[in-house]
Every structure is written in structure tokens, then in C-alpha cells.
Amino acid sequence: MIQIIGIKGIPIIKPGDKIAEIIYNSIQNQSPLEDEDIIVIAQSIISRAEGRVVNWTKINPTPEAIKLGKELDKDPRIVSLILNESVSISRKGHGKLIVELESGIVCANAGIDRSNSGGINLVTLLPEDPDKSAKQIKEKIKQLSGLDIGIIISDTHGRPFRNGAINVALGISGFENGILSYVGKKDLFNYELESSIINIVDELASAAELIMGESDEAIPVVLIRGYKYKIGNDTSKSLIREKKFDLFR
Amino acid sequence: MIQIIGIKGIPIIKPGDKIAEIIYNSIQNQSPLEDEDIIVIAQSIISRAEGRVVNWTKINPTPEAIKLGKELDKDPRIVSLILNESVSISRKGHGKLIVELESGIVCANAGIDRSNSGGINLVTLLPEDPDKSAKQIKEKIKQLSGLDIGIIISDTHGRPFRNGAINVALGISGFENGILSYVGKKDLFNYELESSIINIVDELASAAELIMGESDEAIPVVLIRGYKYKIGNDTSKSLIREKKFDLFR
Structure with a gap:
């Protein structure tokens, strides 16, 4: 089971605020961090903290x-x-x-x-370098807690073809892969998969948005607990389809 | 808190199988249904049940x-x-x-x-009419349990610009709105939102995919519990951007 937990009590963030500490303390007050938790943070509070x-x-x-x-x-x-x-x-x-x-x-x-x-x-x-912002928060929380957690900085983006924006990962830190490839694995019937590649950090961001809301809910930080992933150093570069492979640019 | 629960024990689905009953029984054996639960079902088992x-x-x-x-x-x-x-x-x-x-x-x-x-x-x-498939399952489960639940039939689709597919809602039943509009609502600072529209059923589908996996996990059914939504009769038509509003067709 995966749990998606909205973190309450995040104050209005102002330029220069120590955002990692604020997030960490709010989580500790509500549902203390565990190893391999994932924290999804709305871009708006990162931008405000960074004076953007x-x-x-x-x-x-x-x-x-x-x-x-x-x-x-x-x-x-x-x-x-x-x-x-x-x-x-x-x-x-x-x-x-x-x-x-x-x-x-x-x-x-x-x-x-x-x-x-x-x-x-x-x-x-948008934050100037969302991966850098995510990494700084990850490292600060590691320092405060000793725990390895995944950080996603998210924003809601529209898409071609479909109505309604969804939350996507702008910046990430702490994941071995933002994209999970099943290529070469076997399906239920022992057929070797040829093309199944899933953007798990975008899906994690979308899952978090269900609790964040968009107006005055004031839940810019969401904890995801129970999702199995590998810890590593992937960046948001892997999430972006290169122009030469993109049929829509 | 939202819970995302993978339903175990769904057998290999064959053409003609009574899929609503199979899903319902599997859920009851594991984590009995509650009002306003949402069931996300992978397209593959609907297609197999329907002989597609x-x-x-x-x-x-x-x-x-x-x-x-x-x-x-x-x-x-x-x-x-x-x-x-x-x-x-x-x-x-x-x-x-x-x-x-x-x-x-x-x-x-x-x-x-x-x-x-x-x-x-x-x-x-793909199922010939995913909304119809979703509605049939919803109604059968209502008949069996007396409960109103939301049904999403999902499939993983790629997108322009970004690597890695995400799970989206192909067919829905039981939701007043697949798209949640915040337009006219106030933000934290009393600013009236002009354009925040979120595709919540796509986000629910993505959240479910985190547990489904793509290869031999055999979790084609996922229960989402604790997400607040309004019961109604929206269809997947609302999820699709009309050609005239689409800058990428």
C-alpha cells in the first residue's frame, strides 16, 4: 500500500526562508519521516523561497x-x-x-x-534550477534526519490532446531512475516487453496533486510513503524527450 | 490521507469472464469496499474479458x-x-x-x-467503449454492494515532450467531473484563479499505476481510498481536448 499524506501547517513561505527546515519540521510534527519516503513539493513555495x-x-x-x-x-x-x-x-x-x-x-x-x-x-x-533546489533540500533533510528520501519539485502542466493539467516533476533528487524501464522484463505470459517505459516521478507528482489542490488548500508539501524505488542520482534531464525523438516539436 | 491499495489474486482474465464479480470478490477478500472508493482497472483485463x-x-x-x-x-x-x-x-x-x-x-x-x-x-x-465498460462494472458493483464507487479504466500512454508513459483514464464512471476546475476560486492570497483546471481522473490513474507495474506484477486492479470527489455521470469525453482548442493537432 502507498500512502499519500498532505503535510499541514506549512506557513506562507517568504523569500529567504529556510525551506528544507520548515518542511522537515512540519513533517516531523505530523508523521515523522521514514527511510525511502518521498516528499513532493509544489514549485510555488520553492519559487517564493528562492525569491523568484x-x-x-x-x-x-x-x-x-x-x-x-x-x-x-x-x-x-x-x-x-x-x-x-x-x-x-x-x-x-x-x-x-x-x-x-x-x-x-x-x-x-x-x-x-x-x-x-x-x-x-x-x-x-519557475525555480532557476529545480534539480539543484531538490538536491539542496534532500541533503539538508539527510543532515537533519540521517534518512535517505526522494524529493520531487512539481508543477501542474497542460498537455496536448487532453483537457486538464496534471502535476509533473520539474526537479528531482534521490532517485536512481525517474523513468522506470520494463524493457526486457517478462510479462505475465512470459512475453519479453519491448517498449514499456514509465515516468514514475511524473506519476508520483500526479498522485501528490490529488491532495495538494490548487487554490487555498495550503498543502504545498505531500509525503508519499510505501512506494518502492531505488535511491540514486538521476536528474530531471532524463524526463525530457530529446527534440530528435519528439514527433511534436 | 489517500491510500493506494493493490488488489491481489485477480486471476488471468479470459474472454467472457464476469469481470465485475471477479474484481468485487477480490476486493472483498482483501479490503472490503467503502463508499466513495475508486477502482482503477488496467485496460488489458477489460480488453481480454471483452474478447478484444x-x-x-x-x-x-x-x-x-x-x-x-x-x-x-x-x-x-x-x-x-x-x-x-x-x-x-x-x-x-x-x-x-x-x-x-x-x-x-x-x-x-x-x-x-x-x-x-x-x-x-x-x-x-482497446475496449470498444471504455465508458460503457466502466459503467457496467460500476452498476454491477452497486448491485452487489449497495455502494457508490468510481471506476477508471486506465492505460499507459506516451506524451509529447516527455520521456516515459504515464497512466491515463480511458473510460470513467461515477464521477461528477473528471476535470476539476478551480477557476473563480480564490488562492491563498485571495487572488481569483483564472486558469487552474486539473485532470483528476488522469492523476488517479497515474497514482494507481505506481502499484500496478507493467510486467508480471499481476496487479491490474488498484483501489484508491480517501480521495474526496463528487459522484456523478461524467464521461471520458470531457477529458479530451477538442481539435479546435488543441495547438498540437
Whole structure:
């Protein structure tokens, strides 16, 4: 059995807050950590802790952003911020810019979010290096507890073809593999599998979102207990399909 | 807390098996059903129960399938089956055909699967009407237990941009909404959310996959307990982005 536990009592995170300690103490108060637990953390609180918060009303939009903003009926100051975070535009329409980030992640509006940013004039940008943020938290918790735990920094992203965003892993630390390959294993009928490869960290992020919610639930940290995985040093790079293998870029 | 419980002891399902009764009895033997439980069922056993199993070695491929098979280095008999299940081809390459099904689902190889099909010469096709299959199971279990439970028939699908498939909801029954909209709700800071819409049934399917596995785990049925949702009559239609709103079709 896997348990998905929402961690209560996480305070409003401010720039510079010691997020690993805050998360660790909140967990210890509620359901003390065990070896191989997994902690899923919403990107919004990492971004706030790391000061990745911008007052979008003070942005002076570029001419390109003004032009695109008109085309998409979108505030040019927000468009300016999106373009600044992106390496290329993949698609545009329906008030959205689908862009590629430096990490290779393709997502709407560069993950820039007006919700839970801390104020009506504020937006959060994605953490600059989500794997690094995850690793720092993992190491701090190891230091505090002596335990090896997996960390996932998650964000809800839309997808082609399907309505409704799902939570995905932006940054990871502590996993041998974010992707679990069954290739070469046998199925129930002894048939050798040829192509079954599962993105387990995205599935863990989605499982956590069921408890996080999106509005004022204030559950940005979720503990997953009982999922068997191998401890290691994989990064989010393995989660991103290279352009040359992607039929949709 | 949400619990994700793998249901043990599901036998190998054969065409014509009474799948609802088998699932119900297995659950009762292990962790008796409670109101608002959710049962996630792997497509493979629904397909086998419904006789959606084909001996692919006996297919006489069409000329189009032979041509495409050469182009993709893929067995033309399998290609023939894929084309037969599809209304259009979205992309092709890397040995895959990304196709659109009549339901609007876009997926690789029409969901035709050689793994866990029951034999080396067999493949499973997706259930003809996964919502109908889910509804029948829901109603039978209601009849047997008197309880309202949600049913998700799931399958692992790849996505653009990201490596590793994730489990998604092919068919649903018993949910008021497969997609949870937070639009109009307030965030932590009283900001009214504009665009947060979450595909909760896909997330539930992904959570279940963490226990199902893909090879010989033989856990095609997973119970999710403790997730709050509203009972209703939504279908998988709501999960599929209409072509006119999709920037990637």
C-alpha cells in the first residue's frame, strides 16, 4: 500500500526562508519521516523561497511582447516575462504561449503563475534550477534526519490532446531512475516487453496533486510513503524527450 | 490521507469472464469496499474479458499497411490493425504511429499492445467503449454492494515532450467531473484563479499505476481510498481536448 499524506501547517513561505527546515519540521510534527519516503513539493513555495517572484505591473514590455500580447489578447508585461524565461516559442493561441525553456521543458507561459504568488501584482517564475533546489533540500533533510528520501519539485502542466493539467516533476533528487524501464522484463505470459517505459516521478507528482489542490488548500508539501524505488542520482534531464525523438516539436 | 491499495489474486482474465464479480470478490477478500472508493482497472483485463484480443500473425495486411510498415520498420500486420482502429494518423516516426481514435484520444499505435495480451501471437485492442465498460462494472458493483464507487479504466500512454508513459483514464464512471476546475476560486492570497483546471481522473490513474507495474506484477486492479470527489455521470469525453482548442493537432 502507498500512502499519500498532505503535510499541514506549512506557513506562507517568504523569500529567504529556510525551506528544507520548515518542511522537515512540519513533517516531523505530523508523521515523522521514514527511510525511502518521498516528499513532493509544489514549485510555488520553492519559487517564493528562492525569491523568484516578480511584480509584473512594473515590467516594461519589449516591442515583440507588445505585438504578441495584442495577437493573444494577453498582457504584454506578462508576455515579456514569458519570453524572457524561454528559449523558443513552440505554439501560440487561445491566449497561451507554449514555449521551450532552457531545461528542455515545453510548457504553457513558461510556468509563470499568478496564483499563490503572494499578491495580485506578483507572479512566480519557475525555480532557476529545480534539480539543484531538490538536491539542496534532500541533503539538508539527510543532515537533519540521517534518512535517505526522494524529493520531487512539481508543477501542474497542460498537455496536448487532453483537457486538464496534471502535476509533473520539474526537479528531482534521490532517485536512481525517474523513468522506470520494463524493457526486457517478462510479462505475465512470459512475453519479453519491448517498449514499456514509465515516468514514475511524473506519476508520483500526479498522485501528490490529488491532495495538494490548487487554490487555498495550503498543502504545498505531500509525503508519499510505501512506494518502492531505488535511491540514486538521476536528474530531471532524463524526463525530457530529446527534440530528435519528439514527433511534436 | 489517500491510500493506494493493490488488489491481489485477480486471476488471468479470459474472454467472457464476469469481470465485475471477479474484481468485487477480490476486493472483498482483501479490503472490503467503502463508499466513495475508486477502482482503477488496467485496460488489458477489460480488453481480454471483452474478447478484444486478436492473433496478429493471421492478419492479411493492406497495401497501405505494407508501405507504412516498411517506412517505420514495423510489422505490416500490426500496422494494419492500428490503421483499422484509427480515424487518422497524427504523426509517424521512430517505429510509432501516433493516431487519433474515434473517441478523440490521440495515442501511439492505437493502444494496441503485445504485452499481457495472453500469448506471443496475440495483441489486445482497446475496449470498444471504455465508458460503457466502466459503467457496467460500476452498476454491477452497486448491485452487489449497495455502494457508490468510481471506476477508471486506465492505460499507459506516451506524451509529447516527455520521456516515459504515464497512466491515463480511458473510460470513467461515477464521477461528477473528471476535470476539476478551480477557476473563480480564490488562492491563498485571495487572488481569483483564472486558469487552474486539473485532470483528476488522469492523476488517479497515474497514482494507481505506481502499484500496478507493467510486467508480471499481476496487479491490474488498484483501489484508491480517501480521495474526496463528487459522484456523478461524467464521461471520458470531457477529458479530451477538442481539435479546435488543441495547438498540437
